[in-house]
Amino acid sequence: MKNLTLLTDLYQFTMINGYFKQNIHNDIVVFDMFFRKNPSKGGYTIVCGIEQLVDYINNLKFEDEDISYLRSLNLFEDDFLDFLKEFKFTGDIYSVEEGSVMFPNEPIIRVKAPLYQAQLIETTLLNIVNFQSLIATKASRVCFAAGSDPVLEFGLRRAQGPDAGLYGSRAAVIGGCVGTANVLAGKMFNIPVVGTHAHSWVQKFDSELESFRVYANMYPNKSLLLVDTYDVLNSGMPNAITVFNELRDKGFKPSGVRLDSGDMEYLSKEIRAMLDEAGFYDASIVASNDLDEYKILELKSSGAKISSWGVGTKLITSSDSPALGGVYKLCAVEENDKLVPKIKISEDPEKITNPGFKNVVRIYNKHNKAEADLIILDDEIIDESKELTIFHPVYTWKKKTYKNFTAKRLLKPLFLSGKCVHEKKDVMAIREYTQNELNTLWPQYRRITSPEEYKVDLSEKLWDLKNNMISERRKK
Amino acid sequence: MKNLTLLTDLYQFTMINGYFKQNIHNDIVVFDMFFRKNPSKGGYTIVCGIEQLVDYINNLKFEDEDISYLRSLNLFEDDFLDFLKEFKFTGDIYSVEEGSVMFPNEPIIRVKAPLYQAQLIETTLLNIVNFQSLIATKASRVCFAAGSDPVLEFGLRRAQGPDAGLYGSRAAVIGGCVGTANVLAGKMFNIPVVGTHAHSWVQKFDSELESFRVYANMYPNKSLLLVDTYDVLNSGMPNAITVFNELRDKGFKPSGVRLDSGDMEYLSKEIRAMLDEAGFYDASIVASNDLDEYKILELKSSGAKISSWGVGTKLITSSDSPALGGVYKLCAVEENDKLVPKIKISEDPEKITNPGFKNVVRIYNKHNKAEADLIILDDEIIDESKELTIFHPVYTWKKKTYKNFTAKRLLKPLFLSGKCVHEKKDVMAIREYTQNELNTLWPQYRRITSPEEYKVDLSEKLWDLKNNMISERRKK
Numbered sequence: 001m002k003n004l005t006l007l008t009d010l011y012q013f014t015m016i017n018g019y020f021k022q023n024i025h026n027d028i029v030v031f032d033m034f035f036r037k038n039p040s041k042g043g044y045t046i047v048c049g050i051e052q053l054v055d056y057i058n059n060l061k062f063e064d065e066d067i068s069y070l071r072s073l074n075l076f077e078d079d080f081l082d083f084l085k086e087f088k089f090t091g092d093i094y095s096v097e098e099g100s101v102m103f104p105n106e107p108i109i110r111v112k113a114p115l116y117q118a119q120l121i122e123t124t125l126l127n128i129v130n131f132q133s134l135i136a137t138k139a140s141r142v143c144f145a146a147g148s149d150p151v152l153e154f155g156l157r158r159a160q161g162p163d164a165g166l167y168g169s170r171a172a173v174i175g176g177c178v179g180t181a182n183v184l185a186g187k188m189f190n191i192p193v194v195g196t197h198a199h200s201w202v203q204k205f206d207s208e209l210e211s212f213r214v215y216a217n218m219y220p221n222k223s224l225l226l227v228d229t230y231d232v233l234n235s236g237m238p239n240a241i242t243v244f245n246e247l248r249d250k251g252f253k254p255s256g257v258r259l260d261s262g263d264m265e266y267l268s269k270e271i272r273a274m275l276d277e278a279g280f281y282d283a284s285i286v287a288s289n290d291l292d293e294y295k296i297l298e299l300k301s302s303g304a305k306i307s308s309w310g311v312g313t314k315l316i317t318s319s320d321s322p323a324l325g326g327v328y329k330l331c332a333v334e335e336n337d338k339l340v341p342k343i344k345i346s347e348d349p350e351k352i353t354n355p356g357f358k359n360v361v362r363i364y365n366k367h368n369k370a371e372a373d374l375i376i377l378d379d380e381i382i383d384e385s386k387e388l389t390i391f392h393p394v395y396t397w398k399k400k401t402y403k404n405f406t407a408k409r410l411l412k413p414l415f416l417s418g419k420c421v422h423e424k425k426d427v428m429a430i431r432e433y434t435q436n437e438l439n440t441l442w443p444q445y446r447r448i449t450s451p452e453e454y455k456v457d458l459s460e461k462l463w464d465l466k467n468n469m470i471s472e473r474r475k476k
Numbered sequence: 477m478k479n480l481t482l483l484t485d486l487y488q489f490t491m492i493n494g495y496f497k498q499n500i501h502n503d504i505v506v507f508d509m510f511f512r513k514n515p516s517k518g519g520y521t522i523v524c525g526i527e528q529l530v531d532y533i534n535n536l537k538f539e540d541e542d543i544s545y546l547r548s549l550n551l552f553e554d555d556f557l558d559f560l561k562e563f564k565f566t567g568d569i570y571s572v573e574e575g576s577v578m579f580p581n582e583p584i585i586r587v588k589a590p591l592y593q594a595q596l597i598e599t600t601l602l603n604i605v606n607f608q609s610l611i612a613t614k615a616s617r618v619c620f621a622a623g624s625d626p627v628l629e630f631g632l633r634r635a636q637g638p639d640a641g642l643y644g645s646r647a648a649v650i651g652g653c654v655g656t657a658n659v660l661a662g663k664m665f666n667i668p669v670v671g672t673h674a675h676s677w678v679q680k681f682d683s684e685l686e687s688f689r690v691y692a693n694m695y696p697n698k699s700l701l702l703v704d705t706y707d708v709l710n711s712g713m714p715n716a717i718t719v720f721n722e723l724r725d726k727g728f729k730p731s732g733v734r735l736d737s738g739d740m741e742y743l744s745k746e747i748r749a750m751l752d753e754a755g756f757y758d759a760s761i762v763a764s765n766d767l768d769e770y771k772i773l774e775l776k777s778s779g780a781k782i783s784s785w786g787v788g789t790k791l792i793t794s795s796d797s798p799a800l801g802g803v804y805k806l807c808a809v810e811e812n813d814k815l816v817p818k819i820k821i822s823e824d825p826e827k828i829t830n831p832g833f834k835n836v837v838r839i840y841n842k843h844n845k846a847e848a849d850l851i852i853l854d855d856e857i858i859d860e861s862k863e864l865t866i867f868h869p870v871y872t873w874k875k876k877t878y879k880n881f882t883a884k885r886l887l888k889p890l891f892l893s894g895k896c897v898h899e900k901k902d903v904m905a906i907r908e909y910t911q912n913e914l915n916t917l918w919p920q921y922r923r924i925t926s927p928e929e930y931k932v933d934l935s936e937k938l939w940d941l942k943n944n945m946i947s948e949r950r951k952k
Contacts, residue, residue: 002478006660007638009630010671013659018677018694027680069663075695119676126633127641134636154485157602158799160610162483163639165603183489184482187545195486200595200806201494203818204503218494219551230821261822313799322798323634323789330676342679345706346737 005060005087006069008123013070016116017080025116028334030357033109033125036350039137039321040293043451044441046140046434047108048171049132050098054414054422056124057089089117090418094411096360098425099136099174099434101441102410103456106360106375108326110411122328131164132171134324135316138293139175140438142311144446145293147300150308152194153180154288155316168316174431176438177311189427196222196258202229209239216243220252224286227257232267233274241278248279256284256307264289265304272305284308292319293448329353343469349394355469356462360410363388363402370440371402372455373410377462382407390457400455481536481563482545484599489546492592493556501592504810506833509585509601512826515613515797516769519927520917522616522910523584524647525608526574530890530898532600533565565593566894570887572836574901575612575650575910577917578886579932582836582851586887587804598804607640608647610800611792614769615651616914618787620922621769623776626784628670629656630764631792644792650907652914653787665903672698672734678705685715692719696728700762703733708743709750717754724755732760732783740765741780748781760784768795769924805829819945825870831945832938836886839864839878846916847878848931849886853938858883866933876931 019025038045062084070076070084091113102108109129111118143151153172159165169185179192186193197215205211208230216223225243227236237257244254257275259267264287275283287299288310296309313319331353332339341355359378363371374382374390382388384407392398414422425433444452458466495501514521538560546552546560567589578584585605587594619627629648635641645661655668662669673691681687684706692699701719703712713733720730733751735743740763751759763775764786772785789795807829808815817831835854839847850858850866858864860883868874890898901909920928934942 004638004660006663007632007641008659009632009657010659010662010669011657011673012671014671014695015673015677018673018690019680021694022690024680066663070659073669075698115680123633124638127635127638130634131637131640156483156485157599158606158801159603160636160793160798161607161639161643162480162600162603163637164607165483167637181485181487183484183486183546184480186486187482187542193486193549195488195490197487197491197494199820201491203806203820204495204500204591204809214498215494218497219490222551313801317636317793317798319798322636322793322795325634325789330679333680344675344679 003059003061003063004056004124005062006066007127008120012119012123014075016119017076019115019119020080020083026114028112029115029118029330030110030112030332030339031118031122031328032107032331032354032358033111033129033326033328034105034107035324035326036104037325038104039134039318039324040141041321041449042137042141043445043447043454044101044103044137045133045324046136046175047096047100047102047129047133048098048136048174049129049167050095050414050422051424052128052132052167053095053109053125054420056128057093057121057415058420060087060089060121062087087120088418089121089415090114091117091415092413092417093415095414096410097412097433099430099437100410101434101437103373103454105354106373106456107358107411110358112357126326126328130324130326132167133326134318134321135168135171136175136434137324138315138318139172139177140434141293141448142291142296142309142315143176145296145300145448146309149306150178151176152286152308152310153177153182153315154310154312156182158313159316164316170427172315173427174434176431176435191427196224197226199226199229199260202226208235209242212239212243213246216247216254220247220250222255223247223252224255224284225257226260227271228259228261232259232262233270237271237274241274241280244278244280244283254280254283256286258286258288258310260288264299264306265302268305269303286310288312290314297448331355332357341465341469343466343473345470345473352470354458354462355466358462362408362410364406364408364440365402366404368440369442370454371405372400372457374457374459375462376459377465380459380461390455393458393463479535479537479539480532480600481538482542483603484596488595488598490551492595493552495591495595496556496559502590504588505591505594505806506586506588506808506815507594507598507804508583508807508830508834509587509605509802509804510581510583511800511802512580513801514580515610515794515800516617517797517925518613518617519921519923519930520577520579520613521609521800522612522651523572523576523578523605523609524574524612524650525604525643526571526890526898527900528604528608528643529571529585529601530896532604533569533597533891534896536563536565536597538563563593563596564894565597565891566590567593567891568889568893569891571890572886573888573909575906575913576886577910577913579849579930581830582849582932583834583887586834588833602802602804606800606802608643609802610794610797611644611647612651612910613800614791614794615648615653616910617769617924618767618772618785618791619652621772621776621924622785625782626654627652628762628784628786629653629658629791630786630788632658634789635792640792646903648791649903650910652907652911667903672700673702675702675705675736678702684711685718688715688719689722692723692730696723696726698731699723699728700731700760701733702736703747704735704737708735708738709746713747713750717750717756720754720756720759730756730759732762734762734764734786736764740775740782741778744781745779762786764788766790773924807831808833817941817945819942819949821946821949828946830934830938831942834938838884838886840882840884840916841878842880844916845918846930847881848876848933850933850935851938852935853941856935856937866931869934869939
């Protein structure tokens, strides 16, 4: 990974310089990262990118050329630039486990650090986690629509730059895709890569039949043939079946066909009938034309005979919702060795932050289904042996009581006093974790459109703190 | 730049391996990159990312670890892997100048190379040029809406990964932004960086007034103050004016204020009145809340008193149109030392490609306004001393005749026989080129919604070639 230390907004430096000059740069502060809305009007968000966040923090260092560049801006004096040369992250970062399913307003990352450090990392922390979480979430929606059919990530050529293609593939696999066409992503993240041939392959030969035959002979165990270069039903399919018969005669099992244009519903039904009639019941039909979760739902409900889905542009850009609006807000400052809660008030009630040094607890029933989340102050303990009553933070008369539950604390340490305590995990292991997390959700929270809203309440202690702080501020 | 040689779709390798085994991998082919639709339903597209494409081609090289990875896929034999070790790009690449304004279906990049090389680079060529062109185009739309007001790029935290933030800033400046908040982009591309302070700065001090005072004393010549942390009209503005008066007394000229929330129309008018009443006629009002070209148009038409615009998420992701659908299609193959045109036929007339080895000519009138583009075969010469009649490619009775025009040939060499002949240009020089290009367009082509369609016709020779090829194919 290249050195991203300067990858931040200029105002972080103008502010850090100010704190330095005021000699308050070492004040300990706490920032939460959270988001206010799920992408695509969905019911949840998968947190992703934690591994790259850890790399970023581990590699923070101002090189001489970075300092020279900052000097060239004529905004900073030498004492400050010398101070930056010694920069090293010394704080604590807690995060939910990568691949966790989270909900609006919950702290997903918590940074406790000297003010200048917490401020420097804001922008890139958000950049990394916003993007990968967005794509993992989108992928999980597409996979949910596809049911048990495999979904493949095909979007590199339309991704928003090389990193978006690479980290987007990683996130897509964590969100549920079974593989990607992106070879470098396969190498970097040890995830499955997939791919067969393009229309240009077929065009390069004198006949479609010859192109199929050459391809199938070369990859007899991976003989997925693209059948829509000329005419799917009158040319592509008859030629594919000829070649599949030849393969079968040699003892191989044909893989199937890919369809990249035309009326997917009609064509897939005709293709299925042709394959079945020739006895290729197991040959799959891969579709790959401008797909997303909405189109897949519609095709499946119309009985289209598609067995796997290659999804490109609309997944890798999350096209209906191309940004996750994660924010990073001050929630406490240390004064005389004690953390004092801070709040940001707004006329817009949704924009009022949750104050204090917090954690999140998830309540599971005995069938391991997630029932609700509770944002708590970090020193609160949820006693599983007692009843737990939670209440809606606005309509406080809406209450619910749980017994026989288990409570899981979600924020765990990545860095303690600057030391990385995070254990690297394989992407495929994170993927498995995510799939388990998704299985703890009732399906109504995963619905593609108009999902139920999952309960995220505040502990009584946090609710009291927040409302007292709001009242006090309003008095001023 | 990291080595991106493996950044491609797996099917490129399965196909290249096939060509290698058939011993046709050295056949010379020609591919065009073009797009079928402008982003955001706009009237034009700015081509951007050429410099990074050149870097990518110059750095193509399979490292040992890349070969090992490809070997691990169990798809390729040693002879092919040994062949890849020697990979070197040896072809010709022509492109329009970076920052050019282009239109649907025009070749913007033309690759003539041995088949295996042309195929390998497809995906990353598209990735790089699609993204930067998308953002440069979006930025130019936002700047057009803002008229003569400066536009600043603020999107890093919501960009689709680090590269999207970096190359997106570069493209945004080429498209017309006057600067970016992204410090690393400033360093890498030598573009202006801008930034002042965040709400957290104000919150860190005991009072807003103190926070403003400290800030203004530190940066007396760049004293842009964020006035909406608590209450714009009752706290932010009175405090800002107090500090501005102090600055004026010390002989400095206050920069202005920034507004990041609330009703921009109403607040900006009130702010302007307060600043004017205090005699700060030159102090600017920067707005920065969820802006794009549509919102800016509306604010300007309602008389909002905003003098510069900070644009984030919706610019850096091109949120209403988050991908440019650039494609890369075979248009000719060399047979017996002659280029033979190739065409891709489709039932959808818009998807039929333009065959042959082509160039694009732009026709300017004597006032240097672009009148029309003509896609020609590369060996055609447009004689400026004669009349030129062009015709619509579908409604061929629609004709237009030009005299006293100048004709500019748009595709120029980047690589010749693998040798880079491209001269590196400063980003700010590309930006100037783009602004000049945009000035050659009549404003109706730049309109934000429902722009006029710019004329892109085919030369008679190309039109005949294409229609003959279609007729011949239909006969089969």
